[in-house]
Amino acid sequence: xxxxxxxxxxxxxxxxxxxxxxxxxxxxxxxxxxxxxxxxxxxxxxxxxxxxxxxxxxxxxxxxxxxxxxxxxxxxxxxxxxxxxxxxxxxxxxxxxxxxxxxxxxxxxxxxxxxxxxxxxxxxxxxxxxxxxxxxxxxxxxxxxxxxxxxxxxxxxxxxxxxxxxxxxxxxxxxxxxxxxxxxxxxxxxxxxxxxxxxxxxxxxxxxxxxxxxxxxxxxxxxxxxxxxxxxxxxxxxxxxxxxxxxxxxxxxxxxxxxxxxxxxxxxxxxxxxxxxxxxxxxxxxxxxxxxxxxxxxxxxxxxxxxxxxxxxxxxxxxxxxxxxxxxxxxxxxxxxxxxxxxxxxxxxxxxxxxxxxxxxxxxxxxxxxxxxx
Amino acid sequence: xxxxxxxxxxxxxxxxxxxxxxxxxxxxxxxxxxxxxxxxxxxxxxxxxxxxxxxxxxxxxxxxxxxxxxxxxxxxxxxxxxxxxxxxxxxxxxxxxxxxxxxxxxxxxxxxxxxxxxxxxxxxxxxxxxxxxxxxxxxxxxxxxxxxxxxxxxxxxxxxxxxxxxxxxxxxxxxxxxxxxxxxxxxxxxxxxxxxxxxxxxxxxxxxxxxxxxxxxxxxxxxxxxxxxxxxxxxxxxxxxxxxxxxxxxxxxxxxxxxxxxxxxxxxxxxxxxxxxxxxxxxxxxxxxxxxxxxxxxxxxxxxxxxxxxxxxxxxxxxxxxxxxxxxxxxxxxxxxxxxxxxxxxxxxxxxxxxxxxxxxxxxxxxxxxxxxx
Numbered sequence: 048x049x050x051x052x053x054x055x056x057x058x059x060x061x062x063x064x065x066x067x068x069x070x071x072x073x074x075x076x077x078x079x080x081x082x083x084x085x086x087x088x089x090x091x092x093x094x095x096x097x098x099x100x101x102x103x104x105x106x107x108x109x110x111x112x113x114x115x116x117x118x119x120x121x122x123x124x125x126x127x128x129x130x131x132x133x134x135x136x137x138x139x140x141x142x143x144x145x146x147x148x149x150x151x152x153x154x155x156x157x158x159x160x161x162x163x164x165x166x167x168x169x170x171x172x173x174x175x176x177x178x179x180x181x182x183x184x185x186x187x188x189x190x191x192x193x194x195x196x197x198x199x200x201x202x203x204x205x206x207x208x209x210x211x212x213x214x215x216x217x218x219x220x221x222x223x224x225x226x227x228x229x230x231x232x233x234x235x236x237x238x239x240x241x242x243x244x245x246x247x248x249x250x251x252x253x254x255x256x257x258x259x260x261x262x263x264x265x266x267x268x269x270x271x272x273x274x275x276x277x278x279x280x281x282x283x284x285x286x287x288x289x290x291x292x293x294x295x296x297x298x299x300x301x302x303x304x305x306x307x308x309x310x311x312x313x314x315x316x317x318x319x320x321x322x323x324x325x326x327x328x329x330x331x332x333x334x335x336x337x338x339x340x341x342x343x344x345x346x347x348x349x350x351x352x353x354x355x356x357x358x359x360x361x362x363x364x365x366x367x368x369x370x371x372x373x374x375x376x377x378x379x380x381x382x383x384x385x386x387x388x389x390x391x392x393x394x395x396x397x398x399x400x401x402x403x404x405x406x407x408x409x410x411x412x413x414x415x416x417x418x419x420x421x
Numbered sequence: 422x423x424x425x426x427x428x429x430x431x432x433x434x435x436x437x438x439x440x441x442x443x444x445x446x447x448x449x450x451x452x453x454x455x456x457x458x459x460x461x462x463x464x465x466x467x468x469x470x471x472x473x474x475x476x477x478x479x480x481x482x483x484x485x486x487x488x489x490x491x492x493x494x495x496x497x498x499x500x501x502x503x504x505x506x507x508x509x510x511x512x513x514x515x516x517x518x519x520x521x522x523x524x525x526x527x528x529x530x531x532x533x534x535x536x537x538x539x540x541x542x543x544x545x546x547x548x549x550x551x552x553x554x555x556x557x558x559x560x561x562x563x564x565x566x567x568x569x570x571x572x573x574x575x576x577x578x579x580x581x582x583x584x585x586x587x588x589x590x591x592x593x594x595x596x597x598x599x600x601x602x603x604x605x606x607x608x609x610x611x612x613x614x615x616x617x618x619x620x621x622x623x624x625x626x627x628x629x630x631x632x633x634x635x636x637x638x639x640x641x642x643x644x645x646x647x648x649x650x651x652x653x654x655x656x657x658x659x660x661x662x663x664x665x666x667x668x669x670x671x672x673x674x675x676x677x678x679x680x681x682x683x684x685x686x687x688x689x690x691x692x693x694x695x696x697x698x699x700x701x702x703x704x705x706x707x708x709x710x711x712x713x714x715x716x717x718x719x720x721x722x723x724x725x726x727x728x729x730x731x732x733x734x735x736x737x738x739x740x741x742x743x744x745x746x747x748x749x750x751x752x753x754x755x756x757x758x759x760x761x762x763x764x765x766x767x768x769x770x771x772x773x774x775x776x777x778x779x780x781x782x783x784x785x786x787x788x789x790x791x792x793x794x795x
Binding site: 345351379 | 716720751753765770
C-alpha cells in the first residue's frame with residue numbers, strides 16, 4: 048500500500064486523505080500543531096518544521112510526499128525532497144512564499160499582473176506610492192494568508208501625503224510589496240493539474256467572492272466566461288507550471304478588469320476555490336493532485352452543471368437545517384469554532400444556476416450572526 | 422462529535438466511514454476479524470460477537486450503533502440495542518437471517534415471491550420437490566452469502582428420482598429452504614431508506630448481473646423500467662420497512678419474469694447493488710443510511726445519467742490502467758486478494774449508456790485471468 052506523507056494537517060490534508068483512501072493509499076501527516084482535521088484520516092507526526100530528526104524519520108516512513116500548506120520552510124521541503132519523491136517541487140513553495148518573487152515570475156512569463164513596487168523601507172514606500180499612485184495595497188512579502196498582513200492605502204481626506212514611516216512601522220518594518228489597487232469587475236481562479244510527463248488539465252474558471260479577505264463563495268463554472276478567456280487563463284497557468292516543472296494541482300487567482308485577466312497570486316497546492324470539484328466535477332482536485340504525484344493518468348476535469356461552494360466560517364449551522372435543502376453536500380473539518388476560521392463548506396450542485404444560488408442563499412442565512420469573517 | 426459504532430469491519434463499514442467523516446462523525450468498528458478495510462477509518466475493537474463484556478464496553482464508547490454485516494447474532498444486536506440507540510432495529514436481522522422467515526414475511530405483506538418449501542429432513546425435501554417441481558434451488562436457511570450454501574437441483578438425465586437423503590446430507594442436514602427455480606428475464610434490486618419518522622426515499626431500480634452467485638455488475642438506473650414497475654417495487658419495500666419499523670437503508674432483490682417482480686431476498690443494510698450511488702446519485706446510500714439513523718433529513722436519491730458498477734473480484738487491475746479511462750471511479754477495500762473475494766469496485770458514470778458500457782467492458786477485460794468468481 049503506497050504511503051503518502053502530507054506536510055500540514057489541516058482541512059486540505061483531510062480532504063486529500065478522504066480522496067486517496069478509496070484509491071488504496073495510506074496517509075501520514077506531519078504538522079507541528081494539533082491537526083484535528085486529520086485525526087481520523089491517518090497517523091499524525093507532531094513535530095516542528097525544523098526538527099531534522101523528526102523530518103528524516105517522517106521521510107523514511109512514507110513512499111511519496113506532498114504538502115497541503117504553503118508556509119512550510121523551503122529548507123524543510125528541500126531536505127525531505129532529497130530523501131523521498133516529493134511533489135510539487137519545493138521551488139514552487141519559494142515562489143508562492145514571496146509576493147515579489149511571484150510577481151517577478153509572472154512578469155518573466157508574460158503573465159499580466161498589476162503594477163507593484165518592492166518596499167524595504169519607508170523611503171521605498173514613499174517612492175512606490177509616487178510611482179503607482181493611490182489607492183494601493185501594501186502587503187508583507189511573506190506569510191500573508193486570508194487577508195492577513197495587508198492594508199489598503201488611500202488618499203487622505205485632507206489631501207495630505209500619507210505618513211510612510213508610520214505605515215511601514217505598522218507592517219512591522221518587514222519586507223513588503225506595494226501593489227496597485229485593481230478596481231476589478233470580479234475575481235476568478237483557475238485550478239490546473241500537471242503530471243511529471245507534462246500532461247496538463249484544467250478545471251473551468253470559477254468566480255470567487257471574498258469577504259474581508261476570506262473566500263466566501265465560489266461559483267463553478269464562472270458565469271459568462273468566453274473560451275478565449277478560459278484559454279488565456281490556461282496558457283498563463285500552463286506557462287507557470289512548465290517553468291517550475293510542476294507536478295500536482297496549482298491554483299491561480301485573477302482579477303477580471305474590462306474583460307482582461309490580471310494575475311493576483313498562485314497557490315502551489317489544492318485550493319479552496321477548487322473545493323466545488325468534490326461534488327461538481329467528474330474528478331476532484333484532491334484526487335487529481337494525488338494522481339499526478341503518483342504517476343497515474345489524470346481524471347476528467349469536466350464540470351457537471353453548476354456548483355456553488357459556500358465556506359462555513361466561524362460557526363456551522365445545524366446540520367439538519369443544511370440538509371433540509373435537497374442536494375446540499377456538507378464537508379466539515381473537525382476544527383474548533385473560532386471567529387474567522389474556516390470550519391467546513393457546503394457544495395450545492397444542480398442544472399439550474401438560479402436554483403443552486405437560492406439554496407446557497409438559504410444556507411447562508413442560517414449562519415449565526417457574527418460568525419462571519421473578522 | 423457524534424461517535425458511530427459499526428458492527429462489522431468490511432468494505433461496507435469502510436464506505437460508511439468515508440461517507441460520514443465529512444459530516445463530522447467519528448467511527449468505531451467492532452469485528453472479530455482483522456477488519457483491514459476499516460484500519461484507516463476508525464478505531465477497531467476486535468472481539469467475539471458473544472463477548473458480552475467487550476460488547477458492553479463498545480456500546481458505552483459510541484453514541485449510536487449500526488451494522489454493515491447481517492450475520493451478526495441477533496442476541497448480540499439486541500443486547501447492544503438495549504444500551505445504545507441502534508438502527509436498523511435488530512428484528513430486521515432476524516428476518517434476513519432466516520430465508521423461511523423472509524419468505525413468510527413477503528407472503529404476509531402481499532409481496533410476490535417464488536414457491537418454496539421448508540426442508541428440515543430428507544423427507545421434507547422429497548415432498549418439496551414433488552410440490553414445487555424441478556429445477557429448484559435448495560438453500561440453507563441461515564448464513565447463505567454470495568452464492569454459498571446453495572445448490573440447483575435438476576431432473577436427472579436418466580429421469581430417475583433425485584436422492585433426497587444424499588442431497589440433504591450434502592447440505593449438512595441443516596434446516597433448508599427449497600425454492601422454485603425462476604427462469605427470470607433479469608434481476609433488479611431496489612435500495613430504499615427510511616427515517617424513524619417514517620419518511621422514505623428510493624433510488625431507481627437497478628439491473629444486476631451475478632456470475633456464479635456473486636454480483637458482477639449493476640446498471641443504474643435499470644434500462645427499460647416503467648414507472649409502474651418502479652412504483653410496485655417501492656410499494657413492496659415500503660411495506661416491509663414499515664412492518665419492521667425500519668430505520669436506515671434496506672435493499673431488496675427481485676427477479677423480473679414476464680414484466681412482473683418476484684422478490685428474492687432482502688438485505689437490512691447498505692448493499693453492493695447500491696455502490697453506484699457513490700458516483701451516480703446526488704446522495705450515496707452510505708450517507709443516507711447515516712442520515713436516517715441520526716435523524717437528519719434524507720438526501721436526494723436522484724440518479725445522474727447512467728452508472729455501471731463493476732465489482733473487482735479476486736484481483737485488482739493496475740490502477741493506472743483503470744484510470745486510463747476517463748471518468749472511471751475506483752473504490753478499493755484494502756483486502757488481501759483471494760479468489761472470489763470482493764476487493765473493490767469501479768463506477769463509470771456518463772450521459773451516454775453505450776459509452777459507459779464500453780468503458781466498463783474495457784476495464785472488465787483488464788481483470789487477470791482466473792481472478793473471477795470461483
